[in-house]
Amino acid sequence: MPQKTVEFNLTISSSYDLQEAIKFAPILDISTIVIQDPHEHVLFDTFPEPLVIDGISIYRKTILRGETGRIQSLLRKVRYTNHVVLVEPEDAKQATWAILQPMIDGLFISRNATGKETGLNVSALLRKHEKAIEIDLSPILTEREDKLSRILRAYRRVTQQLNPKTHRIILSSGEEGPWLLRRGKALRGLSKTFGLSIEQTAYATTRYPREILEANTEKLSPNYQGGGIWVITGE
Amino acid sequence: MNKERQRYLAFRIITEEETITIPKESFVQSLWRVTRELWGVVGAAASGFYLMEYDEHFKTGLLRYAHNFRNELEAVLARLTSINGKRVLVTSLITCATINRAKKKLETQGE
Numbered sequence: 137m138p139q140k141t142v143e144f145n146l147t148i149s150s151s152y153d154l155q156e157a158i159k160f161a162p163i164l165d166i167s168t169i170v171i172q173d174p175h176e177h178v179l180f181d182t183f184p185e186p187l188v189i190d191g192i193s194i195y196r197k198t199i200l201r202g203e204t205g206r207i208q209s210l211l212r213k214v215r216y217t218n219h220v221v222l223v224e225p226e227d228a229k230q231a232t233w234a235i236l237q238p239m240i241d242g243l244f245i246s247r248n249a250t251g252k253e254t255g256l257n258v259s260a261l262l263r264k265h266e267k268a269i270e271i272d273l274s275p276i277l278t279e280r281e282d283k284l285s286r287i288l289r290a291y292r293r294v295t296q297q298l299n300p301k302t303h304r305i306i307l308s309s310g311e312e313g314p315w316l317l318r319r320g321k322a323l324r325g326l327s328k329t330f331g332l333s334i335e336q337t338a339y340a341t342t343r344y345p346r347e348i349l350e351a352n353t354e355k356l357s358p359n360y361q362g363g364g365i366w367v368i369t370g371e
Numbered sequence: 372m373n374k375e376r377q378r379y380l381a382f383r384i385i386t387e388e389e390t391i392t393i394p395k396e397s398f399v400q401s402l403w404r405v406t407r408e409l410w411g412v413v414g415a416a417a418s419g420f421y422l423m424e425y426d427e428h429f430k431t432g433l434l435r436y437a438h439n440f441r442n443e444l445e446a447v448l449a450r451l452t453s454i455n456g457k458r459v460l461v462t463s464l465i466t467c468a469t470i471n472r473a474k475k476k477l478e479t480q481g482e
Contacts, residue, residue: 146450160385160460163383163462164462229461276450277449277450277452278452280408284408308448315452315458315460316452317460318449319445319449319462319463321442321445321463322445322446322448322449322463323449324445324464325441325442325443325444325445325446325449326445326446326449326450328442328443328446329409329446332390334442
């Protein structure tokens with residue numbers, strides 16, 4: 137049976153957005169939504185366990201942008217309140233730095249990409265440290281022809297450096313709100329526009345995001361001490 | 372060159388307000404525009420798209436396409452974000468090789 141889709145990036149600008157996303161989720165075969173909620177419209181009283189609303193699991197994430205020093209200063213603060221922390225790199229140097237940080241789960245590639253964010257070095261580090269690279273497909277849904285061509289060109293340059301068999305490529309589409317949520321199959325179809333095949337993105341909306349969420353939920357648990365060590369309490 | 376086979380896709384359009392209707396002509400125009408934007412004129416020619424059935428009331432329809440254009444079709448439907456200036460979300464209900472199965476799925480949607 138095919139696995140249900142994980143939407144790895146939904147931006148919430150009001151609590152109504154989450155309601156709409158939960159309404160769309162069963163129609164689009166989505167079982168898990170990871171939200172960016174900068175204004176904290178959603179109360180996560182179950183953290184680090186996900187919030188479950190109408191059978192849909194909700195996780196929280198943050199994408200850090202800007203200068204490396206600023207990201208570094210924010211990192212400790214956001215790591216313990218979010219299931220996923222990604223960095224949108226400005227260049228390959230910042231991408232390299234981000235991959236080497238244990239508190240960062242991976243890179244985020246969006247409409248601002250130029251194609252210079254990844255290179256052979258970044259690609260090798262991503263593989264070695266098993267970090268994810270998330271590609272935001274919302275610009276492919278919304279941008280018109282000339283701008284779209286530029287974005288597709290940048291995405292093509294980024295993904296050309298990656299080997300989908302060894303890199304954890306994740307696809308998402310909800311950066312601009314719940315109306316851009318799409319089925320996993322649709323996201324994989326869209327990735328063909330920048331040269332990834334359907335086979336290459338087999339786990340991009342299911343297994344890879346789910347593995348990250350499960351591992352991070354475990355790590356954020358108060359009983360987790362690190363490196364496979366747990367505090368076991370009880371009778 | 373492999374012979375082109377036909378496949379069928381039943382779809383549903385979700386709009387912000389339930390009462391909004393999307394005329395057939397507008398949907399077809401948007402479908403071709405997006406197909407050309409994403410896959411070019413050559414891709415559009417190879418797609419084999421043909422809107423076989425469309426229900427303006429339930430906003431469901433049945434689309435025929437070339438079997439090797441399935442993933443591209445998913446991408447096209449995903450990129451249909453607005454029709455006639457109205458925000459929409461087009462989702463596929465089923466893809467199958469026989470028209471009867473697709474029609475059955477559409478009938479269950481209409482109930």
